[in-house]
Amino acid sequence: MSDAPPKTTPRPARAARPAPGARKTTSKSGRSRAREFALQALYQHLVGGNAAEAIDSFTRDLSGFHKADAAHYSALLHGSITTAADLDALISPLLDRKLADISPIEHAVMWIGAYEFQHCNDVPWRVVINECIELAKEFGGTDGHKYVNGVLSGLAPQLRAAEVAADSAAGHIRSKNAAVAPAPSAEA
Numbered sequence: 098m099s100d101a102p103p104k105t106t107p108r109p110a111r112a113a114r115p116a117p118g119a120r121k122t123t124s125k126s127g128r129s130r131a132r133e134f135a136l137q138a139l140y141q142h143l144v145g146g147n148a149a150e151a152i153d154s155f156t157r158d159l160s161g162f163h164k165a166d167a168a169h170y171s172a173l174l175h176g177s178i179t180t181a182a183d184l185d186a187l188i189s190p191l192l193d194r195k196l197a198d199i200s201p202i203e204h205a206v207m208w209i210g211a212y213e214f215q216h217c218n219d220v221p222w223r224v225v226i227n228e229c230i231e232l233a234k235e236f237g238g239t240d241g242h243k244y245v246n247g248v249l250s251g252l253a254p255q256l257r258a259a260e261v262a263a264d265s266a267a268g269h270i271r272s273k274n275a276a277v278a279p280a281p282s283a284e285a
Contacts, residue, residue: 127166128220129228132209134165135173136232139205142178149178169217176216177208184211191251202237203245210249214256222257223264226250 125133138156141147153174156162162170177184188207189196196204210229213220226249233242254261 125164127164128169129231130161130165131167131170131173132228132232133235134159134162134170135177135209136202136205136236138170138174139177139208140201143201143205149175172216173209173212177205177212180212180215181208184208187211187252187255188248191248200238200241203233203241206232206237206241206245207248210245211252211256214249214252222253222260226253 134156137159138152141152141155142149153171156170156174157167184207185196188211192199199207206229209232210225213225214222217225226246229249230242230246233245237245
């Protein structure tokens, strides 16, 4: 027997795991990235009151913007800011509190959802809701995504009536007041 300490082999370092529900950066579509940048820009507008042009210029210089769908980002940012009063009028009746009491992140996410419902008919309504839920999970408060889901699920039948009715008739949704089933994975 020897007095030498036993040989141990070092364990390989474990790779960091993403947070539950977080998507890999590489798997995000250009439109998903556009929504993320639009959310950040709308947050600047809601919190700082900055002008859309200044926010737009700043955001386009951020790392990773080149991977985003610039046209979709521009439509979301400028469209949401220009139609903010109309979007708020659509959202407010579905809230259980004053709009001023809503987190600026959830507020901006709901703007994005309402805007896409109205102006991006090539994006299925369930994808709009799912993308907004993912934004709220990633950037919002602990249960903010549930609130966003409830509000947008109430808004969808108003703004995408035919599409929601077709999904309902096909058995893809549970009821008008139930949480929406997960959206298809295909990004529009």
